[in-house]
Structure formats: structure tokens, C-alpha cells
Amino acid sequence: MDIVVIGGGPAGRTASIEAASLGENVTLIERNEVGGTCLNEGCMVVCGLNDVVKFLEDAKNFKNLGIINDDYNFSFNNVTKGVKETINKIIKVLEYETKDAGVKVLKGTAELKNNSVIVNNENIEYDKLIIATGARPFIPEIEGAENAITYKDILNLTEIPEELIIIGSGVIAAEFANIFSHFGSKVHILCRNEFLSVLDNDIKQYVVKHFIPDVIIHENVQTNKIYKNYISINNTEISGKTLFAAGMTPNSEIAANIVGTGERGHIVIDNRMQTSHENIYAAGDVAGKTGNTPISRAEGVIAARNACGIYSEMDYKFIPxxxxxxxxxxxxxxxxxxxxxxxxxxxxxxxxxxxxxxxxxxxxxxxxxxxxxxxxxxxxxxxxxxxxxxxxxxxxxxxxxxxxxxxxxxxxxxxxxxxxxxxxxxxxx
Incomplete structure (x- = not known):
């Protein structure tokens, strides 16, 4: 059976390896690099930057305790360079693992047509299709939004912003506030509602007090307009570079008018990862269930098994x-x-x-x-x-x-x- 997987992130790559291990002929199509947002722009970038934060904080604490005498300075450009080099090494490992599992990997932009996928002017027919095209940063409809950056731009910064305004109230906002406040930026977080509402109040207060004590948090505010070096909220101006961290938008356009989609643009699936089309499955951020890399991998496995005729359902209980x-x-x-x-x-x-x-x-x-x-x-x-x-x-x-x-x-x-x-x-x- 011919199975085509579109998207080489956690969901798609795992799905392709699972399907290949079950003996099917699998083609994985990736527009950029395998690893998806998590490796190339998201989780691993945060890990790399936060490791430096931890070192700097530990060094500061050791100096306060009289254990060491040195003040540590660091080069932001060398940090971002090192993160990129590490990511590139991991990409090579993932590509090798994927091909070694028997998956054919193609680089290019895919287009759906009937029961086939067109990539690099090549028509690839499939029996089953798995869409794992991920998501991109959500851009709020705010005047001047083009003046803001997203997590995709972090590694391309040439210097640490003196002042940074983060629009968002969730995990991504907290992680970048932690990183840049410890790197020396004066950070503001602007929340349309409550900051870190996913946490118990005692836990949130611990986070705010111990991890981001210098960050100024504004809750229940509305951003009026974003300028190049400042923003306007509630008729008040705050200076700084603006970073959007307000959620994700599913990359579901590839399947428009082919499978059912929801209000947020996500591809609608059941617990078997099957879409409204009997031969098409979806997994990961494009399906909009939860923004969680291990869940995306698990969904990829479930999608692959069902595409291969092995009945399997996803369990979303007690997600860590x-x-x-x-x-x-x-x-x-x-x-x-x-x-x-x-x-x-x-x-x-x-x-x-x-x-x-x-x-x-x-x-x-x-x-x-x-x-x-x-x-x-x-x-x-x-x-x-x-x-x-x-x-x-x-x-x-x-x-x-x-x-x-x-x-x-x-x-x-x-x-x-x-x-x-x-x-x-x-x-x-």
C-alpha cells in the first residue's frame, strides 16, 4: 500500500516511520527541514536559550554565596549561532533515522489533487494520506502587526532587545519572558485575559515571583496599535520591540475543500485521526487537539496504524x-x-x-x-x-x-x- 505523509515534524515523521515499520511503501514530503516547529523554531530553541539562562543564574547565585568571583558576560550572536549548529546536527540525525527506517523523503511544497500529491512537478499517487503540516504563529488582527516578530524570528535577532513587549498569556509568552528578562531586556507581557490561566494560582505566583520577577505583567488589556519601537494599549504607550506569542494557526490550507475543518481552521479528526475523507488522516498541530510534541508523536502513530488497517484510538486523558x-x-x-x-x-x-x-x-x-x-x-x-x-x-x-x-x-x-x-x-x- 502506498502511504504519503505531508509534513516532517513530530507527527509526520513518527507516522512515516510507523507506517514503514508495518511494511508499507511510505513517502514523506517536507517543505523545509525535518523536525518541524519544535526542533527548528520552537521547543529546542527555547531549550538552548534557557540552558544559558540557567548557567547565568547559577553563576550569579554562586557569586552571591562567595563560591566564585567572576561575572559572566556572553555573546548573544554566539548563542544563536550555537543553537543553529546544534539544530542542524539533530536534523541530520533525524533525516538518517527516517531514511534508515525505509521512508522515502522528498523536499518540496506539496499540493493535493484527487488521490495524488504533486511535489516538484511529480505526481505521487496514494492509497492513504496523512496530513501533518503543523501550525504557524497566530497573528492577531492589530493595526501595525507587521511591526512585530514571532518565535520564528528569534534566532535571526542580531542583538538582545533593550525592551521587549510580549503579546500573549500562555506557555510561549512565559518562556520567552524568562529568557529575555534574564538576558537583560526590560520585558512587558500583555495579556488579553489572565496570565498563565492553565496553572493553579499558587503555582503561577511562584513562577512570577521566582522565575520572572522583573517582568511587568499586564492582564486584561487590549492592544490598540503596534509601532516599530513601541505599542499603544488603553491609550498608554509602552516602548520596545513587540513579540507575538498568542497561539498558533493550523496550516490546513492544503486540504481546503477536501476535508472538514473547524472554527479555528484545524482539520477535524476523530480519535482514530481520520478526517471526513475515509482515506485521509491528520495528526499534530494541524488537527488542533493540543499543542504538545509528545501528543503529536502519539497521534502520528495512531494515524499510521489506522491508515495501515490496524484499529487504534488516541487517549487524551491525563496529558502531562x-x-x-x-x-x-x-x-x-x-x-x-x-x-x-x-x-x-x-x-x-x-x-x-x-x-x-x-x-x-x-x-x-x-x-x-x-x-x-x-x-x-x-x-x-x-x-x-x-x-x-x-x-x-x-x-x-x-x-x-x-x-x-x-x-x-x-x-x-x-x-x-x-x-x-x-x-x-x-x-x-
Whole structure:
């Protein structure tokens, strides 16, 4: 069977490898570079820049403690150059892995026509098609929007902005506010509604106080106009370069009038990743379910299996998320939001947080448990919470209750208080 996958990001690349492993003839079409937004412009860029932030913050703390004497300066141009070089190396690894799995990789812009895809003037017929074309930054309808930049432009900056205005209220806004405020920019965040509404209020306040203390946050504001070096909000002017971090727009135009789309422009799919067309599947950001790279990979696997005739459904329960700051800010929320018992505990001193104990900055973990002994919400701030939350998510999807954690044995030393807090709750009836 001939399967064509359009888009070489996390969803598309994973789908193509899965389909090839099942013995199908797979062609992957990518317009730019494999890896998608996450590798080339998003998550990995944030990781690279935030690693520098962590080093600078640790050096500052060590100097304050009298452990080192040096002040560290850095070259922003060398940082962005190094991030690009690292990304290019990872791209080569991903390309090799994809081709080694038996996938034919074509570079070019795809166009759909009947039961075929046209790329580089070549007509490629398919039995099943998987669309994984991702998404692009959402550009709000604000006068002067052309004067703003997005995450796609970050690595092309030649210098750190003295003043930066971030329009957005979610994870991307928080991550870039953290990076550029520590790089020396005076940062404003403009939120149409509430900043980081995905977080519990105690967790949000910890983030604001400890990770972005110098950032000025404006909630419930409307931007009137964007100029080259300042903006106008509520009849007030704020100077700085503007960065849009206000969400994503699905790249679904390729399938216009071929499959059903929703109000936000996303391709409508069921839990098998099937679209309104029986031979076409979609996965990742273009499907608009959730902006989460591991979920995109999982959707790619589900799409590939169903395209190959293996019935499989996606499970969206207990999805773990994280914000990439000085410490990981990890969280998961269940669909069940019944009122329950709530508690929190400070983080532990250990790898990554030992030298923050004296100032009381070891993180925070908070949990809400319902009367059925299920976890409603779980939030954790620590150097290792990103990893721990993934395993908790797996156990929750398997139906584990807090009582099953009474004899849980974590690896020591650990900075994560998740297991300690859950075991504490397990002792209460």
C-alpha cells in the first residue's frame, strides 16, 4: 500500500516511520527541514536559550554565596549561532533515522489533487494520506502587526532587545519572558485575559515571583496599535520591540475543500485521526487537539496504524505538560474537576536545587484529590518534575489511585516532591 505523509515534524515523521515499520511503501514530503516547529523554531530553541539562562543564574547565585568571583558576560550572536549548529546536527540525525527506517523523503511544497500529491512537478499517487503540516504563529488582527516578530524570528535577532513587549498569556509568552528578562531586556507581557490561566494560582505566583520577577505583567488589556519601537494599549504607550506569542494557526490550507475543518481552521479528526475523507488522516498541530510534541508523536502513530488497517484510538486523558523555565513547571489536569482534598509541599534540596535551599527556592508541588482517591490536578516545580510527571501521567491513565503509591520507591537523591506528597495523601481515608 502506498502511504504519503505531508509534513516532517513530530507527527509526520513518527507516522512515516510507523507506517514503514508495518511494511508499507511510505513517502514523506517536507517543505523545509525535518523536525518541524519544535526542533527548528520552537521547543529546542527555547531549550538552548534557557540552558544559558540557567548557567547565568547559577553563576550569579554562586557569586552571591562567595563560591566564585567572576561575572559572566556572553555573546548573544554566539548563542544563536550555537543553537543553529546544534539544530542542524539533530536534523541530520533525524533525516538518517527516517531514511534508515525505509521512508522515502522528498523536499518540496506539496499540493493535493484527487488521490495524488504533486511535489516538484511529480505526481505521487496514494492509497492513504496523512496530513501533518503543523501550525504557524497566530497573528492577531492589530493595526501595525507587521511591526512585530514571532518565535520564528528569534534566532535571526542580531542583538538582545533593550525592551521587549510580549503579546500573549500562555506557555510561549512565559518562556520567552524568562529568557529575555534574564538576558537583560526590560520585558512587558500583555495579556488579553489572565496570565498563565492553565496553572493553579499558587503555582503561577511562584513562577512570577521566582522565575520572572522583573517582568511587568499586564492582564486584561487590549492592544490598540503596534509601532516599530513601541505599542499603544488603553491609550498608554509602552516602548520596545513587540513579540507575538498568542497561539498558533493550523496550516490546513492544503486540504481546503477536501476535508472538514473547524472554527479555528484545524482539520477535524476523530480519535482514530481520520478526517471526513475515509482515506485521509491528520495528526499534530494541524488537527488542533493540543499543542504538545509528545501528543503529536502519539497521534502520528495512531494515524499510521489506522491508515495501515490496524484499529487504534488516541487517549487524551491525563496529558502531562511543562513550562521550560529555571526549574521545570510540570502539570496535568484530569477531566474530572470535582472538589476534593488539596495540599502542597515545598521541593527538596538535591541535584539542581541544592544551592537554592538557603534562599528557600526549592520549588513547589501541589495536588488535588477527589473523594474517589483519583488525582484531579497535579502541579510540580522542580529540576526533575518534567520527567516525574510523565510517569505519573502513565499511572493515572492505567487507573492507579493515590493509595497505590504508599510503597512507591523513588531514586535518591531526588528534588521532586510529587511522590512524597502523594504518599502523604495515601495515608488519609
Amino acid at each position: 505538560y511543562a513550562i521550560n523555565l529555571y526549574y521545570d513547571v510540570a502539570f496535568l489536569n484530569s477531566d474530572n474537576q470535582d472538589e476534593g482534598m488539596e495540599g502542597y509541599i515545598p521541593g527538596s534540596g538535591g541535584p539542581g536545587s541544592f544551592w537554592r535551599v538557603l534562599e528557600g527556592m526549592t520549588g513547589l508541588t501541589k495536588i488535588n484529590v477527589n473523594e474517589n482517591r483519583d488525582i484531579n490536578n497535579l502541579y510540580s516545580i522542580s529540576p526533575s518534575s518534567r520527567t516525574s510527571m510523565a510517569y505519573i501521567s502513565k499511572l493515572m491513565r492505567e487507573g492507579q489511585k493515590i493509595d497505590n503509591f504508599d510503597d512507591f520507591m523513588e531514586v535518591h537523591p531526588s528534588t521532586d516532591a510529587i511522590y512524597k506528597l502523594i504518599r502523604f495523601f495515601a495515608r488519609f481515608e
